[in-house]
Amino acid sequence: MSPATITRIIADLMNQGVVLEGKVGKSTGGRRPIYVHIDHSKLYIASVKLLRDDCMVAVLDLRGKILKQQHLKPASLRAEKLLATVVTSLNGLIESYAINREHIIGVGVAVSGICHPEEGLVLRSINLGWKNVPLAKILGDSLQLPIFMENDANACALAEMWLGNAKDTTNSMYIKTESGAGAGIISNKTLLTGPRFITGEIGHIPLIPGGELCRCGQQGCLEPYVYFGDVQARYLKEAGRKINREEFVELVRKRDGYAVEIMQEAASALALACAHWGILLDVDVITIGGFWGNFKEEIVDYCQVYYSSILEQSGISCQTTIAGSGFADDADLLGAAGVVINHWFTPFSVPLDG
Numbered sequence: 001m002s003p004a005t006i007t008r009i010i011a012d013l014m015n016q017g018v019v020l021e022g023k024v025g026k027s028t029g030g031r032r033p034i035y036v037h038i039d040h041s042k043l044y045i046a047s048v049k050l051l052r053d054d055c056m057v058a059v060l061d062l063r064g065k066i067l068k069q070q071h072l073k074p075a076s077l078r079a080e081k082l083l084a085t086v087v088t089s090l091n092g093l094i095e096s097y098a099i100n101r102e103h104i105i106g107v108g109v110a111v112s113g114i115c116h117p118e119e120g121l122v123l124r125s126i127n128l129g130w131k132n133v134p135l136a137k138i139l140g141d142s143l144q145l146p147i148f149m150e151n152d153a154n155a156c157a158l159a160e161m162w163l164g165n166a167k168d169t170t171n172s173m174y175i176k177t178e179s180g181a182g183a184g185i186i187s188n189k190t191l192l193t194g195p196r197f198i199t200g201e202i203g204h205i206p207l208i209p210g211g212e213l214c215r216c217g218q219q220g221c222l223e224p225y226v227y228f229g230d231v232q233a234r235y236l237k238e239a240g241r242k243i244n245r246e247e248f249v250e251l252v253r254k255r256d257g258y259a260v261e262i263m264q265e266a267a268s269a270l271a272l273a274c275a276h277w278g279i280l281l282d283v284d285v286i287t288i289g290g291f292w293g294n295f296k297e298e299i300v301d302y303c304q305v306y307y308s309s310i311l312e313q314s315g316i317s318c319q320t321t322i323a324g325s326g327f328a329d330d331a332d333l334l335g336a337a338g339v340v341i342n343h344w345f346t347p348f349s350v351p352l353d354g
Helices: 003-015 079-096 135-143 152-163 228-239 245-253 257-281 296-313 328-344
Strands: 019-024 034-038 044-050 055-061 066-071 104-111 114-116 121-125 130-133 147-151 172-176 182-187 285-288 321-324
Touching: 044 079, 044 328, 055 079, 055 328, 066 079, 066 328, 079 135, 104 135, 104 152, 104 328, 114 147, 121 135, 135 147, 147 152, 147 328, 152 172, 152 182, 152 285, 152 328, 172 257, 182 257, 228 245, 228 257, 245 257, 257 285, 257 296, 285 296, 296 321
Parallel strands: 044 104, 104 147, 172 285, 285 321
Antiparallel strands: 019 034, 044 055, 055 066, 114 121, 121 130, 172 182
């Protein structure tokens, strides 16, 4: 691209208010350069979260601030119906916020299942009942915007790298819980996906011999210990009543026997998951997502002590930090935004603080 073309493009972006003139630099022999920078409040990202029990859309600025969001109540999880609902809802959000569509740099989609991001396909989603769904084409044709998609755990790992616990580290892992189980892995500031896109699919690898029966037919997988739908079913079976998430938290606080037992079993399963895959991958930070990460003493500290004891007994001299995610219910929406940011920018090129 010629200097004249670059100058013309920058001038056009400045006229739109997207690029601002900054400081004057030092001369290297000719005219002193004038630095320009992006006004991060003038560029936007649309985010989509597609999970078994929770579907949402949102519009964010480039710093990751959620400007507007909307829960979806689709009549069906069938791909064509759910994606039509996504399109209608996103168009409504964009119009209500009066956003210039030319300033939307992409639509990020965090979806439960095995994805082929380059082809824009959901290869298989057991939770949604999808197989070989051309998600990017369907949404792209309707919205006329670039579509970037990732598995939900991978998307959350990117959000932690750009906006959260893993901002200042090179290697990290995000463990998805509550809405399912899986892991997103960052190595050398790069998301690991693998040739068959199954990297991080840890939810159905048995951890506990003779453990809880999983919907996949195996026993002792991670998912039945951390997916809250399974937790609800177990509490109903043991205590005779159905509870929601807030009630479960309160029952743990009051030391209800059934709730505490379920909590302790979840802690043991997550500690094993952290140690097995964290040490295998030699990560700096492990983030436990979902509401389990909010239980600092019962879950996070327990996993940290177990992990550190394994390293100490093995004579391994390194330090890994385990923490709960600070994103709460916004993790997947921020993760979807992280997929878009990761496509257009290099780490640290977007000032995300202040």
